Amino acid sequence: MSNQPLLRFAPSPNGRLHLGHALSAFVTWTAAKTWGGTALLRIEDIDINRCKPEFTEAIVEDLHWLGLSWPEPVMIQSERFEVYADAANRLRQRDLIYPCFCTRAEIVANADATDPDGAPIYPGTCKHLSNAERIERFQRGDPVQFRLHTDLAIEEAGMLTYTVIGPTLTDRPQIRYARPQRWGDVVLQRKDIGTSYHFSVVVDDAAQGITHITRGRDMEAATDIHVLLQMVLGYSTPNYYFHRLLLGDDGQKLSKSKNSQTLADLRSEGWTPDDVRRAVGF
Ligand code: GLU
Secondary structure, three states: OOOOOEEEEOOOOOOOOEHHHHHHHHHHHHHHHHHOOEEEEEEOOOOOOOOOHHHHHHHHHHHHHOOOOOOOOOEEHHHOHHHHHHHHHHHHHOOOEEEEOOOHHHHHHHOOOEOOOOOEOOOOHHHHOOHHHHHHHHHHOOOOEEEEOHHHHHHHHOOOEEEEEOOOOOOOOEEEEOOHHHHOOOEEEOOOOOOOHHHHHHHHHHHHOOOEEEEEHHHOOOHHHHHHHHHHHOOOOOEEEEEOOOEOOOOOEOOHHHOOOEHHHHHHOOOOHHHHHHHOOO
16 A cells, blocks of 8 residues: 555535635635645535535536646445444444434534534433333334534543644644643434434545545534544544635635535636636635
8 A cells, every 4th residue: 555645536416606605615625736636525425415516527527627636436425324333333332322312403402512514513302211211212103313422532542642733834744732621422324314414424445545634614513423433333543634615705604505606607707717716716
């Protein structure tokens, strides 16, 4: 195996790419070049109700238009549900995950704190169910999700540290402590799709041998959970680089849901790839 840095750009095909994605992609390919490594593309389409194949095709088209390329084959998360289930079973055998039957409304009603993303921290209701109660709920067919037993996982994990490079790509890495407690018992297997963003991303970064993760600062806090999962799954922890975010006129991060102008819109208005580079500061 080579010890060359391996990076990835991992968009979700639930809409067209916008300038925020272009920034993230340029960061990833520039980092790969600076560090003497390779950037992969990974399609994060576990949310099968929101992701569409035509958006995957559009991502490939937009990235090629920007002049970016990657080795094939591209990893497609929706082809890997069994891999995620196997990884979850390894944690289940060690009692590191437990079934939770709570509805969103019940969680909101019972939570007394919020996580770094502002969502209610799970109050732990189903952690205390007896085996008999669990069996009864399963037999009744109640929709179930599975949560990480975060306290137990922390006890098993040992040192929770990771290295962060930045603010520039050539800065020396700094060691940081992960604080997964502030997320509580996160969902690893959702009711609808049987996996979750945190879980799939960690399993796949390890499966692909990703050594350096470049992603926006909005995902910085989630690293706490990712490092914990890497430790309990026996994976090595990559280095991290968190890049600046592009903000819209309202001061908020650009997002697909807010109908930010897409790269396709800009292209049809006559923008060139160099115009996009300049607009995002490259
Ligand atoms: N798929 C995630 C997104 O589109 C990013 C993946 C990651 O860097 O963890 O926001």
